[in-house]
Amino acid sequence: MLRITGITLLAILVLIILLSAFVYFNTERRIDKIYSVTVPELNIPSDSLSIEKGRHVMLIRGCSECHGENLGGKKFLEDPSLAMINAPNLTRGKGGLPADYSTSDWTRTLKHGVDRNGNALFIMPSDELSRMSDEDMANLIAYCQQVAPVDNELPRLHQLGIIGRVLLVLDKAPILPAEKVDHSIVSVPAKTVSVSADYGKYLSVGCEGCHRANMQGGPPLAPGFPIVPDITSKGNPGKWTKEQFIQTLRTGIRPNGVALNQEMPWQITKNFTDAELEALFMYLQSLPVQGTEIKP
Numbered sequence: 172m173l174r175i176t177g178i179t180l181l182a183i184l185v186l187i188i189l190l191s192a193f194v195y196f197n198t199e200r201r202i203d204k205i206y207s208v209t210v211p212e213l214n215i216p217s218d219s220l221s222i223e224k225g226r227h228v229m230l231i232r233g234c235s236e237c238h239g240e241n242l243g244g245k246k247f248l249e250d251p252s253l254a255m256i257n258a259p260n261l262t263r264g265k266g267g268l269p270a271d272y273s274t275s276d277w278t279r280t281l282k283h284g285v286d287r288n289g290n291a292l293f294i295m296p297s298d299e300l301s302r303m304s305d306e307d308m309a310n311l312i313a314y315c316q317q318v319a320p321v322d323n324e325l326p327r328l329h330q331l332g333i334i335g336r337v338l339l340v341l342d343k344a345p346i347l348p349a350e351k352v353d354h355s356i357v358s359v360p361a362k363t364v365s366v367s368a369d370y371g372k373y374l375s376v377g378c379e380g381c382h383r384a385n386m387q388g389g390p391p392l393a394p395g396f397p398i399v400p401d402i403t404s405k406g407n408p409g410k411w412t413k414e415q416f417i418q419t420l421r422t423g424i425r426p427n428g429v430a431l432n433q434e435m436p437w438q439i440t441k442n443f444t445d446a447e448l449e450a451l452f453m454y455l456q457s458l459p460v461q462g463t464e465i466k467p
Contacts, residue, residue, distance in 0.1 A: 198336045205289040206349060210275045210282070211357050213309045215316070225314030228307050230442040232300065232377060234261075234315075243267070243321030247294070254335040254346070256293050257328040261315055266324030277312045282356075284349035291349035293329045298351040299376045306361040334394070344393050345380055366446050371454025374447055378402070381434070386458055397432050403458035417448045 216222070229235060229242075237258040239245045244260035244267075260267040276287060284297030303311070331339065331346070338344040345351075362373045375386065381399050382388050388399035388406070402408045407425075408416060415426040423437035424430055431437055443451070 194333075194336050194340050198331060198339050201339065201347060201350065202291065202331075204291065206283060206285045206291065206354065207289060208279065208283040208285060208354050209357055210279045211305070213274060213278055213305055213312065215274055215309050215313050217313065221310045222314050222317060224307075225310035225312070227442070228303075228311040229314055231374075231439060231447070232303075232311070233296075233436060233439045234311075236436065236439060237294075239321075241321050242315065242318050243323040244325050245323075246325070250332065252332040252334045253338075254293070254332055255328050255330040257325045259327070260321060260323045260325060262318055262321040264320035265322040267320065274312060274316075277315065278308065281308055281311070282352075283354055284347075284352055291347045293331075293346060294348070296345070296348055296380060298345070298348040299380060301352045301356060302359060302376050304359045304361045304373075308359075338393060364446070366449050366453070368450070368454040368457045370447075371450035371452065374443070374451050375454055377439075386455060392434075396434060402455055404456050405459065408455060413449060413452050416452045417445060420448055 235242065237245075237247055238261050239258070242261040243264065244258050247258040248254050248256040262268070263270075279285060279287070280292065280295065281297060281300045281303070283301065284292050284295045286292060300308070335344070335346060339346045362370060364370060378386065381392060382402055383399070386403050387401045391398055400406055408419075411419065411426055419425055419431070420437055420440040420443065422441070423435070440448070
């Protein structure tokens, strides 16, 4: 019995070592991967209207949620078992972007999710931002390039803990969005702002990270997170009126008086205009498309 127990424990130990080695080397290979990308030349405007449009894009795309309201950077994630990540200072203040940080560098980061060296950035949602129109991206860059300098010297911190590495291997967390970007897309045509399902679909890209591409939700995004709800016409929001939908995404309170879960970024959606929220509502109400089978 002692011999069998010893052999069993040894086998378990060897298995743990092999699995740990697999997880480590798999994640290191993906983290160290160099992406060779084509960076398009965008025409960056300088007029006040375009810059104000860029500020709006910054708000509805959630840039300030990670990088701070003044874009001066902040500690983003502090969990040694999951990840330790600082969102960098995007201004020209102390600890901010280098003096030679160019428009191409901005475009490379936003469109491809990689740094100057071609390394993937952690949790930079470029799988969503890459589908922004060239006009929206140019306006966003125009705004960010003129934002007031903020002195905030944060060390570059991109470290994955064991849980983070396991989630990356299992593809259960958006740790390296560059892996999901279609790097062959060089240009995205402008989208005409309109109260339409088509424009709502364009805006809904920012919802895909949680609710999936079909907007039907699914399992929790990570351990301890809630199940992601269906927000199509078949889900609870499908029973809301347009006014209730807009009010919910502005206040974070459902029509029944219950608050949305804390993972729902209504602090971002509250910045949408009425027209944008109405367009998003129209698109979600049109789903699922008849005659197609879409799985979460």
